[in-house]
Amino acid sequence: GAVVSQHPSWVICKSGTSVKIECRSLDFQATTMFWYRQFPKQSLMLMATSNEGSKATYEQGVEKDKFLINHASLTLSTLTVTSAHPEDSSFYICSARSSGGPNTQYFGPGTRLTVL
Amino acid sequence: AQSVSQHNHHVILSEAASLELGCNYSYGGTVNLFWYVQYPGQHLQLLLKYFSGDPLVKGIKGFEAEFIKSKFSFNLRKPSVQWSDTAEYFCAVTQTSGTYKYIFGTGTRLKVLA
Numbered sequence: 001g002a003v004v005s006q007h008p009s010w011v012i013c014k015s016g017t018s019v020k021i022e023c024r025s026l027d028f029q030a031t032t033m034f035w036y037r038q039f040p041k042q043s044l045m046l047m048a049t050s051n052e053g054s055k056a057t058y059e060q061g062v063e064k065d066k067f068l069i070n071h072a073s074l075t076l077s078t079l080t081v082t083s084a085h086p087e088d089s090s091f092y093i094c095s096a097r098s099s100g101g102p103n104t105q106y107f108g109p110g111t112r113l114t115v116l
Numbered sequence: 117a118q119s120v121s122q123h124n125h126h127v128i129l130s131e132a133a134s135l136e137l138g139c140n141y142s143y144g145g146t147v148n149l150f151w152y153v154q155y156p157g158q159h160l161q162l163l164l165k166y167f168s169g170d171p172l173v174k175g176i177k178g179f180e181a182e183f184i185k186s187k188f189s190f191n192l193r194k195p196s197v198q199w200s201d202t203a204e205y206f207c208a209v210t211q212t213s214g215t216y217k218y219i220f221g222t223g224t225r226l227k228v229l230a
Contacts, residue, residue: 032215032216034217034218041225042222042223043206043220043221043222043223044160044206044218044220045220046217046218046219046220049215049217057215093159093160095160095218097216103148103167103210103212103216104150104162104165105216105218106162107152107159107160107161108159109158109159110159
């Protein structure tokens with residue numbers, strides 16, 4: 001149980017285009033999902049907290065207009081990187097916290113974004 | 117502000133050696149503590165967690181961790197490592213209320229030599 005999927009697993013796009021990444025909790029409902037960014041050989045940096053049916057809460061320094069987050073249902077959150085640039089190339093990871101469950105996050109496999 | 121520090125950035129051990137990875141956090145309130153492992157090319161997996169009760173927590177694959185409140189520490193241990201334990205290990209802390217967001221340590225890269 002407690003499986004989180006991400007799609008796509010990797011994506012290559014041209015500079016200036018937008019990319020959407022999906023995060024799904026497959027076997028549980030998640031009122032809260034989290035989006036992280038992981039640079040090579042570094043730890044995970046929290047970008048934003050996504051709550052179902054409300055606006056995401058962004059961490060300091062994260063541009064909300066560039067990283068659009070939508071948490072439309074209890075099993076799906078999306079991260080859209082708008083007008084992507086090479087510096088946005090990174091590994092994006094989502095996690096989900098079960099509604100009413102213990103305070104534990106379950107992580108997706110990540111999405112490798114490369115912007116040319 | 118909350119922070120988590122992992123003192124060992126890179127650890128190299130031979131098989132059967134004992135392992136201890138340090139994790140210290142700074143937060144004065146009640147916390148939940150976690151250790152996650154990331155095997156090469158794979159996603160983060162939960163090794164073990166501490167919410168309350170017995171401060172010695174046992175996790176999967178023979179790992180355990182001890183919560184020492186007075187030292188703000190949650191060190192990970194394994195008596196005898198295997199080559200398959202080669203991975204990156206992350207300590208994480210979260211508050212017990214509010215946003216429940218994790219604060220991650222910088223990670224420790226463990227390499228076990230066969």
